[in-house]
Amino acid sequence: MGDVKVIGASLSLFCCRIEWALKHKGIAYEYIEEDLRNKSHLLLRYNPVHKKVPVLVHGEKPVAESLVILEYIDETWRENPLLPEDPFEKAMVRFWAKYVDETCVISAWTASRTKGREQEKSLEAARESLEVLNKLIKGKKFFGGEIIGFLDLVVGTLPNWLKFLEESEGIKLFDTKELPFLHEWAQRFTEIPIIKGSIPTAEDLINYNRDHKKAE
């Protein structure tokens, strides 16, 4: 079938998902670290449209966009499936994955990049969207049920990233009292062997941010 390569950036929210999916299915791969400030010919060749990470290269064939890559991995290697079989259940998982990326992440990102009234609006939107996730995980061990699934990998780095934004921008996003079920899920998720040690912590992100700022 061909060897598998992952082009990623170690602290990227979206790249971890891909490595976790491959590990979850026991697929061997080569990881290639990309310097996003100085993009390689390899990245530009394999993702000429968006020039972004992650990119999965399977036997020289590239797949880009993390959610597209996750579906490709799940369809190509059928063991330990990430998505449910039932089309309606699958549609629900896809819906929530899109919600995480387009609503939760974007509103939190906007809140960290703005001030005043615009920041207030984004913060409200971010908190509302996180409350929705909190309700979604209530009473469940993982978003995928008894074991992790597609949505767990998608939500994955979010709590640590939110804590990083809180620390670096002085905003309130991930209150463990307001989001208790999401907080408990995060603790369970980070204990899983394939996740532990390969998930960027808030501290990793803070340190990187500080070093990156010094370099400028």
Next chain:
Amino acid sequence: MADEVVLLDFWPSPFGIRLRIALAEKGIVHEYKEEDVWNKSPLLLQMNPVHKKIPVLIHNGKPVSESLIALQYIDEVWNHKAPLLPSDSYLRAQARFWADFVDKKIFEIGRQLWATKGEEQNAAIKEFLNCIGVLERELGDKPFFGGDTLGFVDVTLISHYRWFLVYEKFGNFSVEAEHPEFIAWVKRCMEKESVSKSLPEQEKVYDYAMLLRKKFGIE
């Protein structure tokens, strides 16, 4: 038990049109319910409480929202006729990638095109034509993005066509002049009954766009 399929939609919406085309391609009997997006019905708010948007596909009482997600749902449930996604997993990934590209780029750039003027509009025209060029290159020699027949990307993209003509009118430019192969693809799609019957009338879309411009104070 007979399937009960309802589509909550709004006539000029490219996102709704995608589902109309898919339902027509697969010959799925359904009830079409027109929504007034400026005055949303209790049914819409109940069926899509998160985003409160159309389109929503309701299958035996269960709602699926977000057009590309609903499109895949339709393809998976009614998989015996007119498949939209190919069976090869790499080609499926490519189709999803390009549908995502259309989703991310076309609507947003298009909105800037009819909602702005001057420098901002010119920048949007340039970006729009650039995207069309990228899509044209991806199409290559194939009659459709899906190969010999309409596929996932074709359905996703052709749904915007009536709005392309609105963009051209307000931006004073021509897609055909820059990208004739792209327009040749449009014409091939329009020959399909499922497409031509699912697109609203051009004049009505112009009128609606004019209404929106007035509503948002752009003139």
